[in-house]
Each structure stands twice: as C-alpha cells, then as structure tokens.
Amino acid sequence: MKPNPTQLAQHPTKPEISRRHQISGERSGGCRESARTRKKAAGAAARGAMLKFLSKVVVEYCPLDPRKAAAVELLAQCNGRKAKDSNPACSVELRRLPSPPPSTDANTQPPLPPPRILVTYLNGAEEAIVAAEGATAQGIRDQILARGRLIDTEQMFRDGGEKWPVIIPEEELGMSFPGIKPKKAEDKPQA
Numbered sequence: 001m002k003p004n005p006t007q008l009a010q011h012p013t014k015p016e017i018s019r020r021h022q023i024s025g026e027r028s029g030g031c032r033e034s035a036r037t038r039k040k041a042a043g044a045a046a047r048g049a050m051l052k053f054l055s056k057v058v059v060e061y062c063p064l065d066p067r068k069a070a071a072v073e074l075l076a077q078c079n080g081r082k083a084k085d086s087n088p089a090c091s092v093e094l095r096r097l098p099s100p101p102p103s104t105d106a107n108t109q110p111p112l113p114p115p116r117i118l119v120t121y122l123n124g125a126e127e128a129i130v131a132a133e134g135a136t137a138q139g140i141r142d143q144i145l146a147r148g149r150l151i152d153t154e155q156m157f158r159d160g161g162e163k164w165p166v167i168i169p170e171e172e173l174g175m176s177f178p179g180i181k182p183k184k185a186e187d188k189p190q191a
C-alpha cells in the first residue's frame with residue numbers, strides 16, 4: 001500500500017487533521033489566525049494602557065540571571081511603539097546589575113539579586129516589583145494596571161470632593177438592591 005504524501009509530512013506527536021477541516025480552514029481564512037490577531041491587539045492595548053498610569057519605569061537585572069525573562073519581556077513591551085505612543089512622557093530605563101566575580105567553588109557562589117521593576121506612577125507613588133521565580137510579564141503588567149486603576153479611581157473621587165477611601169456603612173452592605181427601571185418604560189404613557 002502506497003502511503004499518502006500528507007501522512008508522511010505529519011509530525012508523529014501531533015493529531016492528524018482531516019482534509020475537511022483543512023479545506024474549511026482555507027476557505028474561512030483561518031479562524032486561528034484571526035483569534036491570534038485579536039489576542040495580539042488586546043495585548044497591545046493593555047501594554048499601552050499600562051504606560052498611561054506611569055511616569056517612569058526602571059528595569060534592573062543581572063545578565064547572567066536565568067530569572068530575567070519576565071523583566072526583559074516587560075522592558076520590550078514598554079519600549080514598543082504603541083506603548084510609547086500612549087505616553088511619550090514616560091521614561092523607560094534599563095539598569096544591568098553587575099554579576100558577581102566568578103568563584104572557584106560552585107557551592108560558595110554568591111546569589112544573584114533578583115530582577116526588579118521599579119515603577120513611578122503619575123501621582124509620584126513608587127513601587128518595586130520583584131520578578132521572582134515563575135513571574136511572568138503579563139502578571140507584572142496586570143499588577144501595574146490594577147494599582148494604576150486604583151490610583152486613577154482615588155483621584156477621580158478626590159477631584160469630585162469625596163473622601164477616600166469611600167466608607168460604606170455596615171447597614172447599607174446588607175440592604176437589597178431594588179433595581180433600576182429604564183427611563184423609556186417610565187416615560188411611556190399607559191394606553
């Protein structure tokens with residue numbers, strides 16, 4: 001029996017895709033491609049939104065440290081064109097930490113300092129984020145976004161003349177919410 005040429009090209013660990021699915025993917029323009037494009041666009045928007053809250057970003061790491069991946073990825077995202085366009089006033093710096101002198105004994109090698117990201121928010125608040133083992137650039141970015149949104153919300157309340165933090169009385173926390181009727185239903189005359 002002569003083998004099918006498409007079967008020869010298949011990777012041994014990947015599942016075989018039927019010809020019907022291959023054809024439907026070609027006709028539709030590739031659903032996977034459009035989902036991937038949407039995901040990239042959402043990520044780019046989030047990166048731009050991150051710099052919106054910041055006035056300065058300093059990334060520190062030792063070049064020999066294997067834990068530097070998240071810090072380097074975050075630095076690349078901050079230096080991207082879309083992120084820079086969202087806040088041109090935000091300065092992004094890289095500080096390479098010196099590596100310790102080589103030691104003859106591997107057991108006495110001094111530990112490398114962990115990679116850090118130092119951020120300064122628009123209100124002047126500073127935060128040091130340590131990119132520990134297993135940290136991801138997305139996790140660090142989400143942490144910066146959450147803190148930035150909190151600072152932005154606080155500023156909106158203060159600009160509106162409200163105290164911060166907003167204190168909700170205990171008895172109001174247990175109250176039921178009656179709901180809101182749409183205005184169109186209230187404005188319509190009963191026939």
